[in-house]
Amino acid sequence: MIVLTIDQRRSRSTEDKVEALVKQANATVSVVRPFQRTAGDEVQAVLDDANEAIRLAVMMAASGDWSVGLGFGQVETPLPEETRAGRGPAFEFARVAVERAKNTNAHLAVHGPSHEATRLEAELQLTACIVSKRRATAWEAGTLADEGMTQQEIAKELGITQQAVSSRLSAALWFEANRMMDEAAKSLNRQLNMLKEQ
Known part of the structure; x- marks a missing residue:
């Protein structure tokens, strides 16, 4: 599973954007457990679609308004109805990732049970930086x-x-960035499939 943990940047000096994000994301993205405010200015969701998770993570980070942590791995099942009540390594990895994302230029980090997470993070950070500069x-x-x-x-x-x-x-490096996200999604899907086989 994929867990996205998204934290609003500069929340003390700007308006609360969490409810708008929750409403929009839940209306447009396929989720296993919905986007939900977890604490303060933080949002979390559980997904199983790597393509959607990666594109959303990049777009949120590139906006400059959010720090995004993408964690992937096992979750304790059955998943509770409340996203914030979920447990397991993927949730823990997402927590580590969002904290690290706050200290990166890209505002995005990836964490998981394999070394593939490091490569995915590098690809997505570069992509988010490219997307952030688009006019x-x-x-x-x-x-x-x-x-x-x-x-x-x-x-x-x-x-x-x-x-x-x-x-x-x-x-804008439009097609190049799209290709990078597509390849990252394929890689993440391979990791998820390997986890299912374990």
């Missing part, structure tokens, strides 16, 4: 690209040239 215009073009539109179609939709679309996607 609004890159998000505009990239989101349409992710929906399957061609650069010509995006250019027509946005009222710009195809060259401008290409420039925005290239400057």
